[in-house]
Amino acid sequence: MADNQLLALSGVTLAFAGNTVLDDVNFSIPRDAIVSLIGPNGAGKTSLFNSITGFYKPQGGSVRFDGQELLKLKPHQVTASGIARTFQNVRLFREMTVLENVMSGMHCRTKSGALAAVLRLPSQQREEAEIRAFSEECLAFVGIADEANREATTLAYGHQRRVEIARALATKPKLLLLDEPAAGLNSGEKVALTELIARIRNELGISVLLIEHDMGLVMKISERISVLDHGKMIAEGTAKDIQNDPKVIEAYLGQDDGEGQS
Ligand SMILES: Nc1ncnc2c1ncn2[C@@H]1O[C@H](COP(=O)(O)OP(=O)(O)OP(=O)(O)O)[C@@H](O)[C@H]1O
Numbered sequence: 001m002a003d004n005q006l007l008a009l010s011g012v013t014l015a016f017a018g019n020t021v022l023d024d025v026n027f028s029i030p031r032d033a034i035v036s037l038i039g040p041n042g043a044g045k046t047s048l049f050n051s052i053t054g055f056y057k058p059q060g061g062s063v064r065f066d067g068q069e070l071l072k073l074k075p076h077q078v079t080a081s082g083i084a085r086t087f088q089n090v091r092l093f094r095e096m097t098v099l100e101n102v103m104s105g106m107h108c109r110t111k112s113g114a115l116a117a118v119l120r121l122p123s124q125q126r127e128e129a130e131i132r133a134f135s136e137e138c139l140a141f142v143g144i145a146d147e148a149n150r151e152a153t154t155l156a157y158g159h160q161r162r163v164e165i166a167r168a169l170a171t172k173p174k175l176l177l178l179d180e181p182a183a184g185l186n187s188g189e190k191v192a193l194t195e196l197i198a199r200i201r202n203e204l205g206i207s208v209l210l211i212e213h214d215m216g217l218v219m220k221i222s223e224r225i226s227v228l229d230h231g232k233m234i235a236e237g238t239a240k241d242i243q244n245d246p247k248v249i250e251a252y253l254g255q256d257d258g259e260g261q262s
């Protein structure tokens, strides 16, 4: 893998009961980049995230991340290697505060064992305080520090999405995968999200891979865009390249419901 590439998929193939969902996918993300993955509904975008993060087990191909092969790893091992994600449908723990939800993201980085926790050893107490402090920092970074002690699922929808992003940042990733983070947000919240994504890369040095149907947001923020259609990568390039690519235009025109062109 070339040094400037953080993630590289080659020949990734995934099928469920004979139905091919990802067909020989080649795809890469340079270090320090904001890249978007777009495509019509059902193209396989979320399945690609699930294949990178160990939730799905592709039948073939390779996923190299920062010099390591990921395909054999379990989801928690992928997280520990430095990839964090948010979900297409917000998934927060019920009956837990915002802060507790974010702290849960840091388990992959804790050193103290279960015995130290039970005995409340000083080392474990110190680690707990560090986790709390870093989680508070993550909440402040996404702009919802004031809501730390509220029950997470009672927050306004846009803020629940920010809790998910804070929880992902708490794992100290090198790469953040966001699955439709703008879905359900109003236009003001979309502007704020665009700024937040830029700050995550510019201030924290975390690369971002974004799945998104909001083309305004995608075109504004992405340095590169890849287009998936029926499990195949059909185009890759800058916003301008993609907008003018006949294969991309055809893929979107072929959609039944027109969603994805917004
Ligand atoms: N666990 C699964 N079992 C069987 N089929 C699946 C599974 N997960 C995904 N698929 C199928 O894979 C295809 C791609 O789905 P996927 O959710 O990856 O699309 P997507 O590009 O994320 O779409 P959307 O924009 O609607 O979120 C669909 O046909 C879907 O039914």
Ligand SMILES: [Mg+2]
Pocket: 045, 046, 047, 088
């Ligand atoms: Mg999806």
